[in-house]
Amino acid sequence: MSQRKTVLIILIILLVDQISKIYIKTHFLINEDISVFSWFKIAFVENDGMAWGTKLSDFIPSISDRNAKLILTLFRIFAVTGIAFWLRDVLKKRKSKTLIFAIAIIFAGALGNIIDSVFYGILFSDSAMEVATFLPETGGYENLFHGKVVDMLHFPIWSGILPEKLPFFGGTYFSFFDPVFNIADMAISTGIGILIVFNKRAFKDSNELVVNS
Structure with a gap:
């Protein structure tokens, strides 16, 4: 895959991710949702931590x-820098298209969420009491590096009481799928999935250590 195509893929993912986030941020109140289908909702939530809403301070x-938020943001910047160097290396060495594509969309997704973490706190007002405004005169809701990641895609595919005969969990309420995520998360998950499922194809003729599936 050429460098031009790779950059185009990254830009497209970033644009779709940021446009969707900015629209939700400037049109929805926090926790507001709209049902598109019975199994799909647009639900505005903000993630101040890691995956599944967990925080570093939960463990320490x-x-x-x-401070946990700042450490997480700095770690994300460090990680995406490493991914950028990896992508540059595989492009230079003309590795497989599968590998380049996977790394490119992981990079785009990671960068998309970093933009939220680094800049959204100073670019938007708070969404708790009213719909947020862009570049508010009174200043943003947080400082640089303390922004919250905007999530909006929710797929409550099924919820209900599990059968009593089911071991351990029988008779309990269960909902699938509860997490709310965004386009950047989808890009990261898809890229990682490609590397796992198409491991041999991605690392074909590569000198890197590969764990065969």
Whole structure:
């Protein structure tokens, strides 16, 4: 895959991701949702932590939420920098299209969420009491590096009481799928999935260590 096509893929994912986030942020109140289908909702939530809404401070109580957020954002920047160098290396060495595509969409997704974490706090007002505004005169809802990631895609495909005969979980309420995510998350998950499922094709003729599936 050429460098031009790779950059185009990254730009498309970033644009779709950021346009969707900015629209939701400037048109929805926090926790507001709209049902598109019975199994799909547009639901505006903000993620202040890692995957599934967990925070570093949940594991290390001695770290405050603000410091945990800053550490997480800096780690994300460090990680996406490493992915960028990896992508540059595989492009230079003309590795497989599958590998280049997977790394490119992972990079685009990671960069999309970093933009939220780094800049959204100073670019938008708070969404708690009213719909957020872009570049508010009174300033943003947080400082640089303390922004929250905007999520909006929710797929509550099924919910209900599990059969009593089911071991351990029988008779309990269960909902699939609860997490709310965004385009950037989809890009990251898809890229990782490609590397796992198409492992041999991605690392074909590669000198990198590969764990065969």
